[in-house]
Amino acid sequence: MTSLTTLSLWGNSLSGPVPLSIRRLTQLIELDLSHNNFSGVITGKHLSKMTNLETVDLSSSSLRLIINTNWLPPFKLRSADFSSCRLGPNFPKWLKWQTHISDLDISNTSIADKVPVWFWHVFSKTSILDVSNNNLSGQLPKTLEYMSASRINLEYNNFYGSIPRLPKSLYTINLSGNTLSGPLSLNFEDLIQLRVLVLKENSFNGSIPQSLCKLQHLQYLDLSKNSLAGKVPLCLHKNANATHQNLLGFGSSPLSSLSSSIIILNLGYNNLSGRFPLFLKGCSSLVLLALENNNFFGSIPSWVGKKLATLRILSLRYNRFSGPIPSQLSELSQLQVLDLGQNNFCGHIPPSLKTLNQMVRSHNFHQLDMKNVRQNISDADPFWVESEQNLNSIEFGSLKVDTKGLELQYGDGIKYWTSFDLSCNNLTGGIPEDLGLLVGLMNLNLSRNKLSGNIPNNIGSLQLLESLDLSNNELSGIIPSSLAALTFLSYLNLSYNNLSGKVPSGHQLQVLDDPSIYEGNPGLCGFPVLSECTENNMSKHYVSKKEMDDGMVSFYVGASVGFLIGICLVYGAIFKETWRVAYFRCFDNLYDRVYVCMFVNWAKFTRN
Structure with a gap:
């Protein structure tokens, strides 16, 4: 040929x-x-x-x-x-x-x-x-401005030094996984075409430059796993006539173009501080927000549920956020990963979270469709129209998820995951029954809080659940038998609570036979715990401290009333003649009945 x-x-x-x-x-x-x-x-x-x-x-x-x-x-x-x-x-x-x-x-x-x-x-x-x-190794050139590249990918090599001046024609630049260092002093506002900026897993320090706010078309920003510090830029318009209210983000159109274009924002694993970034209020296309492992503090604003309606993944893990969890998070109907672990949240778990529609789906259609995301931005964007390969090049980066007793690193596969993690906070009250409606969940972690009450009976409705951790709380009562219906469950931890009764068996629970799963619950019995079930320990009711206090109060009240009645009876029997006669007559009748009963039974016995 x-x-x-x-x-x-x-x-x-x-x-x-x-x-x-x-x-x-x-x-x-x-x-x-x-x-x-x-x-x-x-x-x-x-x-x-x-x-x-x-x-x-x-x-x-x-x-x-x-x-x-x-x-x-x-x-x-x-x-x-x-x-x-x-x-x-x-x-x-x-x-x-x-x-x-x-x-x-x-x-x-x-x-x-x-x-x-x-x-x-x-x-x-x-x-x-x-x-x-x-x-590949070596220092990057001081400038690459003379290049005409639209996409440059140098990730996961051994390049060192600072970021060179980049071509103005760039749509995508990925420098992650190298040993680049120094401050982000680059004048980003010259990169007017930039859509994707990935600088994760390097050693950049200093603060996030204000010039990033000028990237009007930026859709994917990943600065995670560096040493960046300070506050996140406000990314507000510099308008000399703007009022103080506008500068705080509550006026009309105070936010820069960056806000409306950003899809994925990952600032995790740095030393950033301050309150929840205000400029996010204008990020109407945001799909992933990762601020984990920083020093952010304060409460989650109530506007998050309404303004970030497209959010799929919210990770605020390992910060200093506090206050109650806002019920408005229930408005995030697309949310499939909620990770608020390792903070200082308090109050009850909002029952309204049952409306997290993406977690309610029982099928496996959780993954993000990047084509739909593109349509939310602009169908006329030449970067997306140019090639379907651009859609595949957008990844979710990497996030750590506390599941199955480990901190697991999820790469782009996080888009197929559903998780609800409120672990290591100061939450109180019971576990809402409505959590059993989130039948699409694969990971549920409520460990290390101060939750009380019973484990909801409908926990067995979470048919896709692979990991369940309710350890280190104050839960009481029996373990629901519906747990045996969780056929995908590969990790279970109910240790250090006040649970009692027999450990349920059957199906997947027969495989989860590690006694440490139930450690710290002295009222439990049966396989795989060491204590055998008897009538005594099956009838024992292990109660919380509040229930014990209420019981002691009832005991003392009853004992006092009984003591007073007893004194009245003794007093009447000794000093009141009619009471005394009735007392001894009652005693004589009781004696006669016992005597006759014993005699008749003895006669039957000797006759036989």
Whole structure:
């Protein structure tokens, strides 16, 4: 087939080596062998006669490219995708001659080398540049302004130094997972096209610059896992005639354009402080808000439920938020992950949270559809219309979730998760029965509070539940038998409460046989706890401190009344003649009845 110009075999289960005879396809313009199970190597000889080759895609094909450092390629590529092949460990020098490439992807290719100086200049006209998930090292250039790239991905390498000045044409920049440091002193307001800014997992310090507020089209901002400190910028319009009320965010249109465009905001794992960021009041398209592991304080504003109506994930874990949990959170009908753990919230769990519709769904359609999110922003946005690949490039980053007794790191899979976590606070009162209506929950964690009362009987309605933690509270009564109906349950912790009675058995509970699940509940008996169930411990009623206090009061009142009645009877029997006669007459009658009964029974016994 020597006249072939396109050979596309992607997405099959082809295996074995790529034959050397492929070099006879001298007219080939496009070669796509991606997403197969090939083995072996491709050398310069395979490609030595393909002078017309413009597009090559060997991604996800398990191939290894071994090309001599002095090899001069006979072609000028316009698009090259070698992701998940093996190009390393040395940086492929033959790329130096590919000055016409517009799309280059050499991510996850086992390169462990310094990036040569020529690299940034050779690919200065490249539109998409992805060198992520390698072991590349070196300091980034001071400026990349001369590049015309729209998307640059350098994540998870060993680059160090500060952020260079970036191309004004950028739509997406991802520098996460490196050792970049210093303050975020970049003048972000020049990046007027920027949609995605991901700088997580570095060592940036200082405060968040006010210039970020000028990014009118920014939709995804992830600054998590750095050392940023101070307050979050207000992101308000600088209007000299604005009133004080407007500057506080309560007037008409006081918020910058950043507010209306942002979809994903992750500021977790820094040293940020202050109250709940006020500029979020204008974030009508926000889907994920993560402020966990910071020093935020104060209460959650009541406007969150109404102003952040599209919110799917809310993580405020490990802060110093306080006050009651606002009932207005129930207006977040799209919420599928609520994590308020490790704060200072007090009061009762609002029963109104039963209206969290996304947690009420019993099917597995919890995942976020990024196409719908795009429509909420702008169908005319060229960044989204350009390619469906842009939709797939938006990820939720990584969040830690306290589930199954561990802090588990969830990546993009968090979009498929449903969780309700109020652990490690100062919540009181009972567990609302209405929580049993959240049948779509996979994780329920109410541990380490001061909750009292019984475990709701309808807890068995949470059929998708995988992890249930109610430990370290003041819950009392029996364990509902409906727990045995939770067939997906893989983690259960009811330890250190005041629960009593027999541990229910059957179905999934037979697998959860670790006695520590029920530790600290002396009133429990049966498998797997050590105490056997008897009539005594089954009839025992372990009560809370309040119930014990009420019982003692009743006992003392009853004893006092009985004592007074007894004194009256004794007094009457001794000093009042008619009472005394009646007393002894009653005693004589009782004696006669007992005597006759005993005599009759004795007679029957001797007769037999």
